Amino acid sequence: MLELLQGPLLISILAGMVRIATPLLFSAMGELVTQRAGIWNISVEGTMLLGAVVAYVVASTTGSPWLALLAAVLACALISLIMSFVTIVLKAEQFVAGLALNLLASGLTLFWFQTYVIGREPPKFAGFDQVDIPLLSDIPFLGSILFSQRLLTYVAFLLPVAVWFFLYRTKYGLEIRCVGENPKALDVKGLSVGWRQCLAIMFGSLMSGFGGAFLMLGYSDRFVPDLIAGRGWLVVVAIIAGNWMPFRVVGAIFIFALLEAVAIHAQVVGVSIPHHFFLILPYVASLVLLAGLRSRTHQPEALGVPYSRE
Amino acid sequence: MVRPVVVEELLKVQNLTKRFGAVAANDGVSLDVRKGEIHCLFGENGAGKSTLSACLYGYYRADSGEIVFKGKTAELNSPADALRLGIGMVHQHFVLVSNFTVLENIIVGSSDVGVFLNKSEARRKVVALCQECGIDIDLDREIWQLSVGEQQWVEILKALYFGAELLILDEPTAVLTPQQSDQLFRIISGMRSRGLSIILISHKLREVMQSDRVTILRKGKVVATVETAGSTAEAITALMVGHKVTKHVRDRTVTPAGDFLSVRNVCAKGDWAEDVLKDVSFDIAKHEVLGLAGVAGNGQKELFEVLMGVRAASSGGFSLDGEAIVAPTSREMLDRGVGFVPDDRFREGLIPEFGTAENLVLGWQRAPEYRRGPFLDRRKLGVLARKKIEEFKVVTASAELPVERLSGGNAQRVILAREFLHARGLLLANQPTRGLDVAASEFVYEKILEKRAAGFAVLLASEELDDLLRLCDRIAVIFKGRIMGIVRPEETSLLDLGMMMAGDAKEPERTVQ
Numbered sequence: 001m002l003e004l005l006q007g008p009l010l011i012s013i014l015a016g017m018v019r020i021a022t023p024l025l026f027s028a029m030g031e032l033v034t035q036r037a038g039i040w041n042i043s044v045e046g047t048m049l050l051g052a053v054v055a056y057v058v059a060s061t062t063g064s065p066w067l068a069l070l071a072a073v074l075a076c077a078l079i080s081l082i083m084s085f086v087t088i089v090l091k092a093e094q095f096v097a098g099l100a101l102n103l104l105a106s107g108l109t110l111f112w113f114q115t116y117v118i119g120r121e122p123p124k125f126a127g128f129d130q131v132d133i134p135l136l137s138d139i140p141f142l143g144s145i146l147f148s149q150r151l152l153t154y155v156a157f158l159l160p161v162a163v164w165f166f167l168y169r170t171k172y173g174l175e176i177r178c179v180g181e182n183p184k185a186l187d188v189k190g191l192s193v194g195w196r197q198c199l200a201i202m203f204g205s206l207m208s209g210f211g212g213a214f215l216m217l218g219y220s221d222r223f224v225p226d227l228i229a230g231r232g233w234l235v236v237v238a239i240i241a242g243n244w245m246p247f248r249v250v251g252a253i254f255i256f257a258l259l260e261a262v263a264i265h266a267q268v269v270g271v272s273i274p275h276h277f278f279l280i281l282p283y284v285a286s287l288v289l290l291a292g293l294r295s296r297t298h299q300p301e302a303l304g305v306p307y308s309r310e
Numbered sequence: 311m312v313r314p315v316v317v318e319e320l321l322k323v324q325n326l327t328k329r330f331g332a333v334a335a336n337d338g339v340s341l342d343v344r345k346g347e348i349h350c351l352f353g354e355n356g357a358g359k360s361t362l363s364a365c366l367y368g369y370y371r372a373d374s375g376e377i378v379f380k381g382k383t384a385e386l387n388s389p390a391d392a393l394r395l396g397i398g399m400v401h402q403h404f405v406l407v408s409n410f411t412v413l414e415n416i417i418v419g420s421s422d423v424g425v426f427l428n429k430s431e432a433r434r435k436v437v438a439l440c441q442e443c444g445i446d447i448d449l450d451r452e453i454w455q456l457s458v459g460e461q462q463w464v465e466i467l468k469a470l471y472f473g474a475e476l477l478i479l480d481e482p483t484a485v486l487t488p489q490q491s492d493q494l495f496r497i498i499s500g501m502r503s504r505g506l507s508i509i510l511i512s513h514k515l516r517e518v519m520q521s522d523r524v525t526i527l528r529k530g531k532v533v534a535t536v537e538t539a540g541s542t543a544e545a546i547t548a549l550m551v552g553h554k555v556t557k558h559v560r561d562r563t564v565t566p567a568g569d570f571l572s573v574r575n576v577c578a579k580g581d582w583a584e585d586v587l588k589d590v591s592f593d594i595a596k597h598e599v600l601g602l603a604g605v606a607g608n609g610q611k612e613l614f615e616v617l618m619g620v621r622a623a624s625s626g627g628f629s630l631d632g633e634a635i636v637a638p639t640s641r642e643m644l645d646r647g648v649g650f651v652p653d654d655r656f657r658e659g660l661i662p663e664f665g666t667a668e669n670l671v672l673g674w675q676r677a678p679e680y681r682r683g684p685f686l687d688r689r690k691l692g693v694l695a696r697k698k699i700e701e702f703k704v705v706t707a708s709a710e711l712p713v714e715r716l717s718g719g720n721a722q723r724v725i726l727a728r729e730f731l732h733a734r735g736l737l738l739a740n741q742p743t744r745g746l747d748v749a750a751s752e753f754v755y756e757k758i759l760e761k762r763a764a765g766f767a768v769l770l771a772s773e774e775l776d777d778l779l780r781l782c783d784r785i786a787v788i789f790k791g792r793i794m795g796i797v798r799p800e801e802t803s804l805l806d807l808g809m810m811m812a813g814d815a816k817e818p819e820r821t822v823q
Contacts, residue, residue, distance in 0.1 A: 169426060170425055170427060174417075174427060175418060175419060177410075178418045178419070181408070182405065182408075185418065186419050188393075188399070188405055189393065189419035189420075189472070190390020190419070301408070309369070
């Protein structure tokens with residue numbers, strides 16, 4: 001157990017944490033904006049999977065990871081229109097709509113995987129490259145943890161600041177939060193609740209697209225159907241555990257990411273405890289976090305309640 | 311009173327009709343509102359006041375008729391249209407974001423704050439509005455920290471910020487203490503002297519009499535528009551109801567005797583583990599109605615729940631007819647003959663999807679008289695329902711019609727019928743007349759007084775102080791979970807009650823037991 005704390009290994013674990021946190025940060029910040037607009041969109045898992053699949057297909061046919069990223073993000077934005085239509089126009093139960101999207105995504109993926117992927121020569125494709133930031137990456141210890149990552153990781157780490165600024169310092173952020181708390185308050189002033197929710201859902205899906213595409217293109221070289229492996233659900237948990245506040249959500253994500261990084265390294269080092277135990281750590285942690293943090297003081301009051309006049 | 315010869319009309323409604331299915335909620339309504347006047351819309355529930363105001367601020371579209379605002383025909387397709395023209399609405403249920411600050415609530419959705427929320431400019435504008443109207447409020451407090459009265463000011467400020475020249479107030483004092491109401495009327499008068507017009511929807515006579523003119527609605531039609539100064543409260547009421555109403559008062563020849571319910575030092579926690587009841591003690595005798603006055607949300611609901619065995623007291627307890635009740639369950643309280651009329655009719659008093667017959671035996675469905683073997687005796691239930699429907703004058707198509715389709719007054723009659731059928735000795739009624747019109751309220755009061763005459767002890771919580779004063783033998787005032795004092799109606803005044811409801815304790819010697 002103690003060997004995990006040795007210098008080089010510790011650096012490796014922390015660098016791994018940063019890498020693992022990247023897709024979670026994308027999805028969580030997107031979903032946070034969606035939920036602050038009052039939409040309980042639990043289709044994060046399915047949307048990330050869709051992003052990963054599209055990224056895989058485009059990357060392996062065109063060879064360009066950036067084109068793949070673009071396609072993945074567009075596909076996720078497009079699929080979000082289904083969620084918007086069902087929850088905003090038809091005013092269906094948001095939880096059920098989200099579940100349905102998840103099932104649809106995993107079902108279609110499996111079908112596609114068995115038909116077009118299994119038994120064929122896996123295509124070669126290029127993922128994202130590591131980008132060392134000049135000077136900063138030379139800092140001992142911190143440099144290799146924080147500044148020798150993929151480009152998208154840097155974006156992901158700036159994202160919470162941007163989302164916080166948007167929500168709390170801009171007119172549109174105030175309107176989005178108003179929609180999540182009491183949509184009627186905005187409606188009576190003549191502004192559309194539906195459009196704002198639609199855009200918030202789209203932003204959330206778009207970010208999940210980034211997350212899924214990063215999982216595919218950042219470090220994997222082949223597609224497996226359980227690539228997302230519950231990370232979309234962890235994101236939903238992180239938002240609740242983070243009490244709907246951007247930086248607390250980030251904190252929850254770091255805990256998950258650290259535990260997963262430890263699990264991976266424990267496997268490599270060969271700790272005497274079965275590695276399956278380590279693999280379940282993030283999920284156990286999510287349960288513990290949920291049970292322990294019962295304060296939901298910042299939960300948007302109208303979260304999950306379809307808005308209609310009267 | 312000298313009136314100017316030329317009266318400037320701000321709003322003119324001509325022949326407005328709005329139907330819902332076959333029912334005309336507004337039938338050929340015409341009225342006019344002058345610049346700088348307080349115009350009251352007065353009528354019973356279902357008279358069409360709310361529908362009319364909904365048409366005026368663009369929530370509903372009138373089927374026919376014309377709304378002229380500032381000399382131009384107004385096309386009102388949404389509340390936003392009305393707001394743009396200068397018609398603002400203050401809803402009975404506030405439309406505020408509870409964890410936004412006052413300022414944020416006012417400016418959200420406004421186009422002149424800039425993308426990066428330039429609050430200082432907006433703040434100057436709001437502060438100026440506050441000074442003009444005499445509103446004193448901290449703009450940086452969040453809504454949940456404000457009293458209900460202050461929340462209402464925020465609603466008014468919201469409308470004024472958006473440039474409203476006509477403000478519609480829907481039952482604005484329903485949730486206020488008498489003092490808060492007075493403050494509200496001072497603010498409204500201030501607005502009037504600035505040339506703003508106010509439409510005040512109310513069914514309280516005291517408020518109607520403070521307006522300049524009153525338009526009385528009955529069954530969707532305008533009965534009359536009168537100058538308040540040239541009329542009397544009695545005349546206006548008669549116009550509203552269409553006939554004289556007998557206001558029931560307690561029979562003073564019957565005097566309470568022998569304590570029946572004794573509550574001692576009851577403390578209890580609320581749903582969020584906060585202290586909602588603090589050291590509550592009182593007695594109710596047989597033949598006595600004890601009123602419970604207080605602004606909603608001061609522990610009334612929890613007190614009723616403790617007495618009904620639905621919420622556990624954290625300390626203290628109560629006894630019924632001399633017998634201490636230990637760790638009661640609702641089943642036990644029912645079996646002991648306690649009748650309970652909860653404040654939320656359709657959520658706690660009835661099962662909305664069930665018919666009158668089934669609702670009448672709720673809680674007693676296992677009693678042998680309603681059963682045939684293990685099954686409910688449908689035939690007996692039907693007979694019972696028809697009898698009670700007739701006795702309590704419930705207007706329903708059949709005993710099987712889901713009660714959710716009944717009006718508030720009729721739903722309340724079903725609850726009363728059930729509780730009066732099974733109660734023996736103690737009746738707990740929390741806000742039994744909330745949302746009911748004059749006639750329906752009087753029916754409820756009549757039935758409660760019948761029980762008093764029959765020897766029941768009655769606990770009656772209400773926000774209608776005038777009613778408590780004429781019905782109750784004594785009135786307890788509750789504030790933040792504490793009984794501020796217990797007074798006799800003949801020895802108190804509305805002002806006294808209002809002070810106590812706002813937290814002024816009575817000196818102990820004036821508290822009667």
